[in-house]
Amino acid sequence: MTGSTEIPMSLDVACHLNVLVADASPESLDRALPALADLGIHRIVLPPLDPAATDARGLRDSLERWHVSPITIAGQAPGADVSSDDPDERAAGVAALRQSLRLTAELGGDQMNGVPYGIFGSPGAPVPRRRLEEAARLVGAVADEAADLGIAMTFEVLNRYETSAVNTAAQAMRFAEESGSENLRIHLxxxxxxVEESDLAGAIRLALPRLAYLELGQSGRGALSGGAVDIPRLVTQALDDGYRGRFGVEAFSRTILAEPVADMLAIWRTPYDDGIELVRDALRVIRSGWAASTAGRREIRLARGAMV
Incomplete structure (x- = not known):
């Protein structure tokens, strides 16, 4: 695909760090952050981090050196799960979310993504409705705490092979409403x-009142310009429908990820080798969708008029 990779001023675009490197070590950041900054990307999604084992000061210094803002990922684990039947496990799940929230604040981040409503992985059975309702309330309380810190908390909607809890935009809206929090936001x-939606543009439209992060990932986990998902059209339609939140770029390749992470995400192939080229391609795709939108066309006309 040809076209400009320049990010329009009206768009806020983030990139998952694992598109380029396997981890958030200083060595990996030194390779990834300058390249992303050169492309105009100043916001990255960090891989899941252990708050107790993370040098928050050192990581923040690396990010600030390249004027990059972090988005963290929070999750649950066996023994610390807000959707558990066990009250101690639910309490431990809330504590884990709060630890991730504190780390986000220490890193200077203003957004925390993730799967806060249960354990990521192959689900063995549906989550009981009463457990999901309780999980929503617990997650909502943390979202309110996040808002007090100036941090937007989102929860990602996953496909059926990774969770049985929240798979569609409609389910996400229900979960958000059941949380009792006006601050809990949706990540599509x-x-x-x-995998899950019969009408992707319609699902985005449905989630708009709560949608804060629209992540763009292709069906084969590779370049956004090739696959089953018409990403330019979705970007155009989302903008025309009024979406003004952040966009994310996500792709995974087995040659880049650490092997345990690749196994966990079921990344068995190598859809790409060059993360920087993948990001360039993604920016061209996003820009083409933006340029076809009403807001994009208006911005282009105004820019041309200013140059006359």
Whole structure:
């Protein structure tokens, strides 16, 4: 695909760090952050981090050196799960979310993504409705705490192979309403949506009142310009429908990820080798969708008029 990779001023675009490197070590950041900054990306999604084992000061210094803002990922684990039947496990799940929230604040981040409503992985059975309702209330309380810190908390909608709890935009809206929090926001990912939604643009439209992060991932986990998902059209339609939140770029390749992470995400192939080229391609795709939108066309006309 040809076209400009320049990010329009009206768009806020983030990139998952694992598109380029396997981890958030200083060595990996030194390779990834300058390249992303050169492309105009100043916001990255960090891989899941252990708050107790993370040098927050050192990581923040690395990010600030390249004027990059972090988005963290929070999750649950066996023994610390807000959807558990066990009250101690639910309490431990809330504590884990709060630890991730504190780390986000220490890193200077203003957004925390993730799967806060249960354990990521192959679900063995549906989550009982009463457990999901309780999980929503617990997650909502943390979202309110996040808002007090100036941090937007989102929850990602996953496909059926990774959770049985929240798979569609409609389910996400219900979960958000059941949370009792006006601050809990939705994270949609086109990779998962391609599995679960019959109308991707309609799902985005449905989630708009709560949608804060629209992640763009292709069906094969590779370049956004090639696959089953018409990403430019979705970007155009989302903008025309009034979406003004952040966009994310996500792709995974087995040659880049650490092997345990690749196994966990079921990344068995190598859809790409060059993360920087993948990001360039993604920016061209996003820009083409923006340029076809009403807001994009208006901005282009105004820019041309200013140059006359």
């Amino acid at each position: 990912d086109t990779f998962h949506m391609a």
